[in-house]
Amino acid sequence: MSHVRALLTALAAAAVAAASAGCEVGGDTDPTAEAGDPAGSSTTALSGPQRQLTVLAQGPVLTWDPQRMTSRQQALFAGRTYLRTLTTYRPATDLAGQKELVGDLATDTGKPNKDATSWTFTLREGVTWQDGSAVTCEDVRYGVARSLATETASTGYALTYLDIPKKPDGSSEYPGPYGKAGQSEKATKLIEDAVRCDGRKVTFRLSEPVPTFAAVVSTTELAPYKEAQDERDDGVYSVFSNGPYQLEGQWVPSQGGTWVPNPRWDAESDEVRDPGPERIDHREGVSAVDAVRLMAEGEGGSRAALLDPLPAGLLDPVRESPARLQTVAADGQLVDYLAPNMRSEVMKEQEVRVALALATDRQAYVEALGGEAVSTPAWSLIGASLPSAHEAVLDRGPSGDPDAAAERLKKAKKTSPTVRVAYRPGERADAAMKALEAGWERVGFEIELKPVGDDYFATISGADAAEDYDVFWSSWGPDYPSAATVLPLLFDDRINISDAGSGRDYGYVASKNLNRDMDAAAAERDEDKRMTRWQEVDQGLLETGRYIPLAQQRNTFVAGSxxxxxxxxxxxxxxLETGLVGVSR
Structure with a gap:
């Protein structure tokens, strides 16, 4: 057991280092307690029947309600256990397999009309809820209806795409299914016209062409919901399953619950899921330090996995452990980037923006964040998991090209321009921005780093920010693998810029030509042509320095032997791909 004690000692040291650096590792662990001493852990030993998987997380899960769910990671866990959507992405170990969109509740990925303003899906036979009742088209429509209600406000795909009139303020004329207004003849007609039912066929009528709608319906927002089970505000943690697992008893926020087999799930109706564990003990309130300690201590913990990515301070102790633990890593959802302010006197000049991009030391930024185990240099907001990923633009190596940057400044006749950079502060963020500052100042920029501590995104999107800053730090990730969930949301001024501020278009990229090109890409029916159009849009943004990508998040997960x-x-x-995880005994 000497190797276990060595790991636990390293964990205690990592916890001390993380605490002294202001890095949250979670939980109530006393980092000064002797490694392996139960008094140094805020959790009890793991135990349970064989064939039980234990998943651990700091938490808390905010909701199990599909229409309220916004976390991509939570959507994956829900989608592999209790929640089926019309389409989904297959469980796979390789990126190519993970990108494969398939029918789930639907028999296939849907059939659009000629201009992709209408999509029809046919529900599989044999799909039931946990009470044995069939999942119907009306259940799909009710789920969509809930997503339009203020009580269960969602990410907004139904609001954006469904052919339902909007009010002057942009909200839907359909109020959702609740109360007298939602159950009126007018409201009922609005939702029934937009989501039409014909036996097992469900047809969505859209307000614009949406060639990627088959991917849109993979989101939990458009998942079915059984009306009789709707508890509205009291149902935040209610689970009514149509997948292979159901919740045993109640979910206890910040503590967890247990997932057990759903006896009404029919494997023949499900080509996506092949459940392994007989039970899943889902524990919340467990720090990463405590989770690794439990896994390393053996029995019970050997059949556990951490749902949260490992913090940077724990990566080396875990990877250097001689036995018991295993790890896996993948690109995360978020990409950090910079948005030059097009209304700024200095940043409105393209040569200056490009100079800043060429002088950006991504490698130093990544190292300050904790190294390539937690992030990697990024060259686009369109990451490798998106179909429109492309070769790097302005790539002069991860440390930048100071000489080329200086030449651009000289061409712009700017010898030492002052640049005010807004960013969200933190121990690692401060260090990362200082690393960028050093690279920029080497080529002649005068940098003023401006940490914005309170309500960061509300501040930088406000009307006054355009006068106060020249460059804005931000981050973004797609809701599903399409550039349509990235570029328009960040750079289309029609849906962002108003008298109130920039919206998400923090750099005020207002271009009719750009909007036209994004509209054309979004409406392109041919998949290969659509991919090429999005690539061209993104390459144009990068070549002109209208945004500067910095780093892609990298997640590492740990599990017992x-x-x-x-x-x-x-x-x-x-x-963590819970659709593949199992236990050996």
């Missing part, structure tokens, strides 16, 4: 099928899914934001 008896966990099988350990994989992480980049398509779902680099989450």
């Amino acid at each position: 008896e966990v099988t099928g350990l994989a992480a899914n980049a398509v779902f934001g680099g989450a």
Whole structure:
């Protein structure tokens, strides 16, 4: 057991280092306690029947309600256990397999009309809820209806795409299914016209062409919901399953629950899921330090996996452990980037923006964040998990090209321009921005780093920010693998810029030509042509320095020695692929 004690001693040291650096590792662990001493752990030893998988997380899960769910990682866990959507992405260990969109509740990925303003899906036979009742088209429509209600506000795909009139403020004329307004004849007609039912066929009528709608319906927002089970505000943690697992008893926030087989699930109706564990003990309130300690201590913990990515301070102790633990890594959802302010006197000049991009030392930024185990240099907001990923633009190596940057500044006749950079502060963020500052100042920029501590995104999107800053730090990740969930949301001024500020278009990229090109890409029916159009849009943004990518998040997960099928899914934001995980006994 000497190797276990060595690991636990390293964990205690890592916890001390993380605490002194201001890095949260979670839990109530006393880092000064002797390694391996139960008094140094805030959790009890793991135990349970064989064939039981234990998943650990700091938490808390905010909701199990599909229409309220916003986390891509949580959507993956839900989708592999209790929640089926019309389409989904297959469980796979490789990125190519993870990108494969398939029918789930539906028999296939849907059939669009000629201009992709209407999509029809046919529900599989034999799919039931946990009470044995069939999952129907009306259940799909009710789930969509809930997503439009203010009580269960969602990410907004139904609001954006369904052919339902909008009010002047942009909200839907359909109020959702609740109360007198939602059950009126007018409201009922609006939702029934937009989501039409004909036996097992469900047809969505859209307000615009959406060639990627087959991927849109893979999101939990458009999942079915059985009306009789709707508890509205009291149902935040209610689970009514149509998948292979159901919740045993109640979910206890910040503590967890247990997932057990759903006896009404029919494997023949499900080509996606092949459940392994007989039970899943889902524990919340467990720090990464405590989770690794439990896994290393053996029995019970050998059949456990951590749902949270390992913090940077724990990566080396875990990887250097001689036995018991296994790890897997994948690209995460978020990409850090910079948005030059097009209304700034200095940044409105293209040569200056390109100079800043060429002088950006991504490698130094990544190292300050904790190294390539937690992030990697990025050259685009379109990561490798998206179909439109492309070769790097302005790539002069991860440390930048100071000479080329200086030449661009000289061409712009800017010898030492002052640049005010807004960013969200933190121990590692401060160090990362200082690393960028050093690279920029080497080529002649005068940098003023401006940490914005309170309500960061509200501040930088406000109307005054355009006068106060020249460059904005931000991050973004797709809701599903399409550039349509990235570029328009960040750079289309029509849906962002108003008198109130920039919206998500922090750099005020307002271009009719750009909007036209994004509209054309979004409407392109041919998949290969659509991919090429999005690539061209993104390359144009990068070539003109209208945004500067910095780093892609990298997630590493750890599991005990008896966990099988350990994989992480980049398509779902680099989450642990619970659709493949099992236990060896």
